Amino acid sequence: MNFLAINWPHVWFVTLLGFALVLVLLVVLIYVLKLFGVIMQPRVKVETPKEVHEAVGAPRKEESEHITLTGEATAAIAMALHLYYNGIHDEEPTHVTIKRIERKYSPWNAKIMGMNNLHRN
Amino acid sequence: MWTDILEFFRGMGFMQMGADFLGAGWQQLVMLFVSFFLLYLAIKKQYEPLLLLPIAFGMLLTNLPGANMFHSELWSAFLDPSSPAYHSYGAILKEGGLLDVLYIGVKAGVYPCLIFIGVGAMTDFGPLIANPKSLLLGAAAQIGIFITFLCANAMGFTEAQAGSIGIIGGADGPTSIFLTSKLAPELLGPIAIAAYSYMALVPVIQPPIMRLLTTKKERAIKMKQLRAVSKTEKIIFPIMVTTIVALILPDAAPLIGCLMLGNLMKECGVVDRLSKTAQNELMNIVVIFLGLSVGATATGASFLNWQTLMILAMGIVAFGIGSGGGVLLAKLMNVFSKEKINPLIGSAGVSAVPMAARVSQQVGQEENPGNFLLMHAMGPNVAGVIGSAVAAGILLTMLG
Numbered sequence: 001m002n003f004l005a006i007n008w009p010h011v012w013f014v015t016l017l018g019f020a021l022v023l024v025l026l027v028v029l030i031y032v033l034k035l036f037g038v039i040m041q042p043r044v045k046v047e048t049p050k051e052v053h054e055a056v057g058a059p060r061k062e063e064s065e066h067i068t069l070t071g072e073a074t075a076a077i078a079m080a081l082h083l084y085y086n087g088i089h090d091e092e093p094t095h096v097t098i099k100r101i102e103r104k105y106s107p108w109n110a111k112i113m114g115m116n117n118l119h120r121n
Numbered sequence: 122m123w124t125d126i127l128e129f130f131r132g133m134g135f136m137q138m139g140a141d142f143l144g145a146g147w148q149q150l151v152m153l154f155v156s157f158f159l160l161y162l163a164i165k166k167q168y169e170p171l172l173l174l175p176i177a178f179g180m181l182l183t184n185l186p187g188a189n190m191f192h193s194e195l196w197s198a199f200l201d202p203s204s205p206a207y208h209s210y211g212a213i214l215k216e217g218g219l220l221d222v223l224y225i226g227v228k229a230g231v232y233p234c235l236i237f238i239g240v241g242a243m244t245d246f247g248p249l250i251a252n253p254k255s256l257l258l259g260a261a262a263q264i265g266i267f268i269t270f271l272c273a274n275a276m277g278f279t280e281a282q283a284g285s286i287g288i289i290g291g292a293d294g295p296t297s298i299f300l301t302s303k304l305a306p307e308l309l310g311p312i313a314i315a316a317y318s319y320m321a322l323v324p325v326i327q328p329p330i331m332r333l334l335t336t337k338k339e340r341a342i343k344m345k346q347l348r349a350v351s352k353t354e355k356i357i358f359p360i361m362v363t364t365i366v367a368l369i370l371p372d373a374a375p376l377i378g379c380l381m382l383g384n385l386m387k388e389c390g391v392v393d394r395l396s397k398t399a400q401n402e403l404m405n406i407v408v409i410f411l412g413l414s415v416g417a418t419a420t421g422a423s424f425l426n427w428q429t430l431m432i433l434a435m436g437i438v439a440f441g442i443g444s445g446g447g448v449l450l451a452k453l454m455n456v457f458s459k460e461k462i463n464p465l466i467g468s469a470g471v472s473a474v475p476m477a478a479r480v481s482q483q484v485g486q487e488e489n490p491g492n493f494l495l496m497h498a499m500g501p502n503v504a505g506v507i508g509s510a511v512a513a514g515i516l517l518t519m520l521g
Contacts, residue, residue, distance in 0.1 A: 014270065018515045019267040029507075
């Protein structure tokens, strides 16, 4: 193998420039994505805590500090949200399940036959 | 009648192999055993079976004497400017076997792009959009490609071959095949096998490197939960990335474009049928064609030589350097940033989606069972896919 036969300047050029280009291109993408994130942030008016407390009548910060959620409660809330957002819930048949039962007349269910005919004198 | 019987016996593969045993016969026999071994790895050990199985079977078919399913001489003529069959797909269709016809898709660079559509349709870029800094880790992991390019040059490979060997460090099978089919088609078999083997061996290769380069305390770092990414962001992302990358680096457009097309089909939500087809039917069909035809290029003469062994050795070096590069950059980022990141996610910067991310999660949980790094590692992981496609585009522009 002849090391001198290799075009080392070109090999180094490809190595350094190639890697630099990968870095530069992905750094450009980082800034574009960051900008993108700023633009796409939901523009919802965030109410100040005071407004929220007044509107909802919720406990103030000092009071709310005492509220602690257990792991089970957090899991239940997370599960409920998951079910709600993914539309996972019991399928409702959307029709009334209590039907009026109609039986055809038969001597077997005839009321008159079930009654004792007491002879009255 | 005796002549017919004699002809039948002469036509048998055993006889053909025996007749030229000292020439190509022993190589065919060895390659048959290599294919059996790869089939064993795919079926019993489940190392990337989806691709290793068709590759191994393609290898088996191409090395059966007398089967005439793949003709390497036709493809040599295809690349020879003095041959009448130079760049003539017609000659391939006329004289080639089944595997020659399937190989046209590799040669034309069609299969890797179609696979990228499927990969895009199965990838969630959400973690990357939520944490754009992941792209830096994806870029750092590409250092393995360029260092191996240097080493391969020093070992006597041509620049084009060195570029194809280096891309193994990107740990991205379709990208390796795409670049090699353009730059050094004669090395396609060993490079494809090296790329897919190392992708399958991610859980074996990466953890020692990750542990070597990080402290116990670093591995236990817990990261802040990622922000939620809206659907609109996910829809605009593929369009934006394709436009920016293709305008800067047109040679990367086929791979990035197909990747992002698949992702757009998934995220937009209006072409569910196309998205499902890309993820399943299209992907599966192309994987069969790609695997069989790439395996077919591994003939005895092209595979059993020192070059193959050197490619396999340099491939693992490329992969190791890439994994280490990501981890080291993550450590460097920790020096400058307020919010600490777990350096284990840096190794996921090599593509190998999602296995590299899973390895980060696994190694992280060994130190701290309550640490969930998977989603954080998915950012650099998908950034690695973009990074390796960009690196392939750069090498194609400079060496093609």
